[in-house]
Amino acid sequence: MEPCCQLVCVRNSGKQHEMASLEVDTTNRTVRQNDVQIRLQQRNGRKSITTLAGLRSDLDFERLAKEFKKRWGCNGIVVDDPEAGKVIQLQGDQRDHLREFLTTEKLAKPDSIKVSGL
Numbered sequence: 243m244e245p246c247c248q249l250v251c252v253r254n255s256g257k258q259h260e261m262a263s264l265e266v267d268t269t270n271r272t273v274r275q276n277d278v279q280i281r282l283q284q285r286n287g288r289k290s291i292t293t294l295a296g297l298r299s300d301l302d303f304e305r306l307a308k309e310f311k312k313r314w315g316c317n318g319i320v321v322d323d324p325e326a327g328k329v330i331q332l333q334g335d336q337r338d339h340l341r342e343f344l345t346t347e348k349l350a351k352p353d354s355i356k357v358s359g360l
Contacts, residue, residue, distance in 0.1 A: 278350040280340050282359025292336040292359075295326045297349065303328045314339050335359075 278296040285291055297303070303320045307330050311318050318332040332340075337357050344350040 276354060278344060278355045280337050280355065280357045280359075282335055282337055289333075290335055290359075292332045292334065292340065294330040294332070294340055295323070295328075297328070297330075299327060301349070303330060306330060307332075310336070310340075310343070313343075 276296075278294070281293045281295075283291045283293065297306075307318045307320050310316070310330070310332055314332075314334075314336055316333045316336060318330060321329045321331055323329050337359065341352075341355055341357060344355060345352050
């Protein structure tokens with residue numbers, strides 16, 4: 243089975259959606275929520291966690307996490323954060339893999355993906 247065929251149900255029956263732009267005004271500061279954030283966080287020693295936040299809420303996060311774990315041989319979990327919404331955490335440095343996957347599957351535009359970390 244081709245990788246792009248496995249995730250058809252993730253995209254709400256194959257329909258393409260534009261990234262929704264949400265602006266929140268908190269104490270005279272405007273925060274744009276339309277960007278997808280990929281962050282690498284150092285744990286202890288050589289261990290690190292890659293977090294993925296800012297995806298559309300209509301996606302199946304559990305299925306995405308399962309696909310990421312299977313493709314890249316890492317462990318992962320979906321966390322419900324009160325500020326960031328649903329966040330996918332993956333073991334190791336998966337920044338390049340995530341960027342390539344999101345653009346290939348058209349889940350995010352390349353210019354809306356923000357990568358940070360070490």
